[in-house]
Amino acid sequence: MIDTNQTYLSNVVNKYFNCNLKELLNTYRVEYAKELLHAGKCSLEELPQRCGFASRSAFYASFSKIVGMSPLRFLAREQNNLLLESMIYV
Secondary structure, three states: OOOOOHHHHHHHHHHHHOOOHHHHHHHHHHHHHHHHHHHOOOOOOOHHHHOOOOOHHHHHHHHHHHHOOOHHHHHHHHHHHHHHHHHHOO
8 A cells, every 4th residue: 555645645646637536546447448348358247346346337437437438339339440450451
């Protein structure tokens, strides 16, 4: 753990990242989820737990807020992009 108090850490995060600590953590968790989805290393069912979310609903809410679409829509878009890329390079 970091040897500091929560108030100090929260102030540093607010100053340098322009968000609160929870938002910063969720941003990193969602970025990790996007990487897992892109690589095909995780199903939508296991994704929230693997990325550190306490519930599926919290994961979906954070993902949608940060990415601008649901995880399912993001996955469909990624799969479509991979298909298009494979057609271009054939």
